[in-house]
Amino acid sequence: MSVQPGWYVDPADPETRRYWDGEGWLGAPIPVDATPPDGPPPPEPPPVPVAQAAPDAAATNAGWPPHAGSGPAAGHGVPQGHGAPSPHGPQPGPGWEPQAGPPGWSPQAGPPGWTPQGAPPGWSPQGVPPGWPGRPPEPRPHGLRLAGYGRRFAARLIDFTIVFALNAVVNGWFVWRLIEEMLPYWREVFRRAFAGDTSTDNLPQIGEQAGLLQVVILLIATALWLAYEVPAMASHGQTFGKRVMRIRAVPLAADQPLGFARAFGRWTTMGLPTLLWYCAGLGLILQLVDALSPLFDHPLRQALHDKRVQTVVVEVPASPAPAPSNDDQPSGDTP
Numbered sequence: 001m002s003v004q005p006g007w008y009v010d011p012a013d014p015e016t017r018r019y020w021d022g023e024g025w026l027g028a029p030i031p032v033d034a035t036p037p038d039g040p041p042p043p044e045p046p047p048v049p050v051a052q053a054a055p056d057a058a059a060t061n062a063g064w065p066p067h068a069g070s071g072p073a074a075g076h077g078v079p080q081g082h083g084a085p086s087p088h089g090p091q092p093g094p095g096w097e098p099q100a101g102p103p104g105w106s107p108q109a110g111p112p113g114w115t116p117q118g119a120p121p122g123w124s125p126q127g128v129p130p131g132w133p134g135r136p137p138e139p140r141p142h143g144l145r146l147a148g149y150g151r152r153f154a155a156r157l158i159d160f161t162i163v164f165a166l167n168a169v170v171n172g173w174f175v176w177r178l179i180e181e182m183l184p185y186w187r188e189v190f191r192r193a194f195a196g197d198t199s200t201d202n203l204p205q206i207g208e209q210a211g212l213l214q215v216v217i218l219l220i221a222t223a224l225w226l227a228y229e230v231p232a233m234a235s236h237g238q239t240f241g242k243r244v245m246r247i248r249a250v251p252l253a254a255d256q257p258l259g260f261a262r263a264f265g266r267w268t269t270m271g272l273p274t275l276l277w278y279c280a281g282l283g284l285i286l287q288l289v290d291a292l293s294p295l296f297d298h299p300l301r302q303a304l305h306d307k308r309v310q311t312v313v314v315e316v317p318a319s320p321a322p323a324p325s326n327d328d329q330p331s332g333d334t335p
Contacts, residue, residue: 004253007036014143032143139299142255144314146301147247149294152313156291158241159229166224174217181207214278222274226267234263238316246316252300253310262309269305 009032010018016029019040027041138146184204192199232239237248237258249258249266258266270290276283294301300312 005040006254009140009143011137011140014140141252141300141312141314142250144250144255144317147245147313147315149301151245151247151315152294153291155239155241155245155247158244159239162240163221163225163228166228167221170224171217171220174213174220178210178213178217181210181213218275218277222271225271225274229271230260230263230267233266234258234260242313246318247313248316249306249311249313251309251311258309258311262311265309266305266311269308270303 005020005022007017007030008020010016010025010029013029015032017032017034017036018029019026019036021040027043030036140146185206188204229239233249235257236243237250242248250256251258251262270287273283273286273290276286290304293303294306297303297307300306302312306312
């Protein structure tokens with residue numbers, strides 16, 4: 001994913017913002033609540049050169065460390081087996097390189113793939129060498145914590161309960177008609193099964209309208225889900241279930257509303273397969289795979305519908321407590 005140039009919250013320090021030029025960070029950070037300037041920051045002035053002491057003649061030779069008899073006493077030069085000179089000994093000469101560290105490591109750039117200065121929203125370190133101490137920090141898109149799978153599952157369960165209740169009201173008559181069309185056939189199948197009869201001869205025929213009723217029921221169920229979820233996600237990034245669980249969906253590029261196009265594209269990945277329930281439950285299998293996909297996605301915990309439109313689900317920070325009112329307190333002024 002290519003992140004557009006602009007000012008973003010620094011994942012390494014959520015209290016600051018930095019300018020991302022599409023390939024790396026530019027300039028010094030600014031406070032997160034400050035108004036960023038238009039365009040990139042002005043170039044930083046070059047560092048003031050610091051006068052350096054003349055190196056020891058023996059240290060400037062290609063054969064560093066210094067020859068015996070020059071430089072510090074034994075035990076104060078370069079320790080055997082270490083890749084850096086002692087702070088008590090002479091400084092290394094031109095062309096000196098450290099001998100310690102993992103392959104490809106350099107004191108300025110860190111291990112391969114590591115970016116000490118931060119990265120765009122949603123970034124996580126890649127290619128960290130095996131055995132690198134510590135665990136990479138969890139990404140915080142736009143300075144917000146990623147929502148856990150438990151919260152997301154509970155929110156989806158609340159939303160499904162509401163959509164099911166809507167279907168019971170709107171789709172109830174069609175479901176009853178479907179049961180009437182199929183009941184004679186299944187009643188005879190179960191009667192023969194309990195009697196140990198495995199024959200299929202002379203079974204009652206399923207009603208002619210059963211197939212049409214199934215299609216109508218699935219169309220209505222899909223339309224109800226679309227009407228419930230897409231408008232709410234487009235404007236606030238939250239359904240009722242997400243609001244209860246204090247989570248919301250935001251674009252990776254910026255902390256802003258999803259908009260109808262992104263909300264609709266996000267919903268189609270998990271909502272449209274409802275129409276395929278008619279095909280031996282294929283749609284239900286696709287929706288189950290989509291629902292479980294955040295468990296296997298790292299580090300952003302994106303479901304398949306999140307990846308399609310580049311969104312991520314984050315926790316909603318708690319609102320600060322209102323300041324106590326002073327209306328009931330005496331003013332303290334002299335009457």
